[in-house]
Amino acid sequence: MTTPTWLILGFATAVGLSFALVAWVLSRLAVQVPAQDRIWLDPPPLGFRLLWWPVQWLAHYLGPLLSAKWQGSLATRLRVAGVDFALNPAQFVAARLIWGALVGAVGLWLADSFALAGLTPFLGGFLLGYFYPVIWLKDRVDARRRQTMKSLPFMLDLITLCVESGLNLSGAIQQAVDKGPGGALKDEFARLLRDVRAGKSRAEALRELAQRMDLPAVSNFVATLIQAEATGMSLGPILRAQAEQRRIERFARAEKLAMEAPVKLLFPLIFFIFPCVFAILMFPIVMKFMAAGT
Numbered sequence: 001m002t003t004p005t006w007l008i009l010g011f012a013t014a015v016g017l018s019f020a021l022v023a024w025v026l027s028r029l030a031v032q033v034p035a036q037d038r039i040w041l042d043p044p045p046l047g048f049r050l051l052w053w054p055v056q057w058l059a060h061y062l063g064p065l066l067s068a069k070w071q072g073s074l075a076t077r078l079r080v081a082g083v084d085f086a087l088n089p090a091q092f093v094a095a096r097l098i099w100g101a102l103v104g105a106v107g108l109w110l111a112d113s114f115a116l117a118g119l120t121p122f123l124g125g126f127l128l129g130y131f132y133p134v135i136w137l138k139d140r141v142d143a144r145r146r147q148t149m150k151s152l153p154f155m156l157d158l159i160t161l162c163v164e165s166g167l168n169l170s171g172a173i174q175q176a177v178d179k180g181p182g183g184a185l186k187d188e189f190a191r192l193l194r195d196v197r198a199g200k201s202r203a204e205a206l207r208e209l210a211q212r213m214d215l216p217a218v219s220n221f222v223a224t225l226i227q228a229e230a231t232g233m234s235l236g237p238i239l240r241a242q243a244e245q246r247r248i249e250r251f252a253r254a255e256k257l258a259m260e261a262p263v264k265l266l267f268p269l270i271f272f273i274f275p276c277v278f279a280i281l282m283f284p285i286v287m288k289f290m291a292a293g294t
Contacts, residue, residue, distance in 0.1 A: 042086040055095045063090035080214045081140045103129030144184040156243035164236045
């Protein structure tokens with residue numbers, strides 16, 4: 001039975017109008033998203049920059065739906081990771097959803113290529129894309145903490161030398177920023193100086209530094225420094241003692257990791273390396289027994 005021409009034209013017209021309506025709605029929603037002023041903000045990381053427009057668009061509508069408690073917790077993690085000037089909590093959650101949808105679509109396409117049925121590949125890809133930014137954020141926090149603990153004694157030595165040479169604390173920190181090694185600690189000290197120049201008191205800027213770094217060593221250093229300034233004590237001996245204490249802690253942490261290494265190597269040794277060694281050693285013996293038996 002032949003389908004009437006008018007029915008085909010009506011169906012095509014309805015589909016075209018539906019697509020046009022969806023495009024119009026999306027365009028109206030896109031127009032309502034204000035452009036973010038990023039003059040004083042850091043550039044977003046590469047994975048977020050690749051999808052920045054849909055991330056910013058979705059974050060604009062997703063932000064009001066997020067609870068204040070969740071946003072505060074996520075903002076703290078972003079601050080500890082050092083990307084609080086690049087991303088806000090709504091943008092981070094929007095990027096997780098978008099990357100989850102993209103990786104899920106790739107999983108669905110691969111499943112279709114291999115003739116696999118069901119939504120399991122899409123769900124697996126979505127979960128991978130959704131949780132990978134969280135793993136990336138945790139790895140970034142851990143890397144910044146390791147880098148901070150490694151460079152903290154040297155930076156304290158620079159500050160101590162500058163203070164004992166006659167500079168005030170702000171000038172000593174500035175010299176440490178200029179001459180010290182790059183990394184998270186240098187960036188945080190530079191931000192500390194910017195906060196002081198912006199009008200904050202040095203004690204308040206130091207407390208915010210301790211909150212951003214969220215490390216016991218940095219918190220102890222900040223608390224000691226604030227107390228020394230409040231009581232009028234000489235900063236040179238205190239800074240030198242802090243540098244020595246941080247160096248002892250770094251050495252103790254290295255010893256602890258060295259002692260943990262043999263325990264961590266037991267599993268790969270027993271289940272991966274030893275069977276291969278035994279197979280290599282036993283193969284010629286087994287072959288000789290087989291040849292002797294024949």
